[in-house]
Amino acid sequence: MKKEPTTERIIIEDYQSSENGYLIYLMHIATYKYCISLVSGKKVLDYGCGSGYGTELISDHCLQITGVDISPEAIAHAQSHFNGPNLSYLQIERAEIAPLPFTDSSFDVVLSFQVIEHVQDVSVYLREIERVLRPDGYVIIATPDRSSRLFSFQKPWNMWHLREYTQDQLKDTMESRFSGVNILQIGGKKDVLEIELNRTGRLRQFLLPFTMPFTPEFIRRNSLRLFKYLSYNLSSHPNKPITPNFDETALSISKHEESSIDLLAIAQKK
Secondary structure: OOOOOOOOOOOHHHHOOOHHHHHHHHHHHHHHHHOHHHHOOOEEEEEOOOOOHHHHHHHOOOOEEEEEEOOHHHHHHHHHHOOOOOEEEEEOOOOOOOOOOOOOOOEEEEEEEOOHHHOOOHHHHHHHHHHHEEEEEEEEEEEEEHHHOOOOOOOOOOOOOOOOEOHHHHHHHHOOOEEEEEEEEEEEOHHHHHHHHHHHHHHHHHOHHHOOOOOOHHHHHHHHHHHHHHHHHOOOOOOOOOOOOOOHHHEEEEOOOOOOOEEEEEEEEO
């Protein structure tokens, strides 16, 4: 049986296989590019760097940048594909298991994209980010916007996600540790966003029986794992890469987007 890409740590080859994968990749690229002005000349931690393409993308603008991830495969891929003179990678443990391997006040900026939705103990995760930030340093967190993906009562249909956030929920969570929390939306051109909105809309409805609020976690996870396995292995896959007619300029980040697929939180250490 074929092994499907997870899209949780996307590599360049994965995004070329479908419009959905390509759009997810572009969302990551747009988020990293938006942060260039905030990391310029700074010492940066990319907490959850995945396969490293985003870390390398902004590295020329940073004084120094370190990418960390819990996946040894992701770190190995990043080290072999995306390098630079001021760029390094390190495998870490989950926040609940071990603290970040850095001294207090080590970084000017901490980026953490598509991570918080995976974290069991968010208070520990945010505490560690706060600890390694220098006084008045910034944290920038990106995560899916649950308001466009889930019914208000629904558990995540992504089996890897423990919790997804609305704007208000993300703001409240961030304000437990940081000040000046500003929540932005990631949106863009309607025809491009509909690729993702249609996909998530179908999944929200189809997987509702497994994602009700009273569904035990082990049933949710195992049901979604089986669905993912069957849907990939019973579907056809293109033999050659797609050639989409759009790029990251089709996406935009602002306080008020007509439709939002991701959230971007920017906050300062108290």
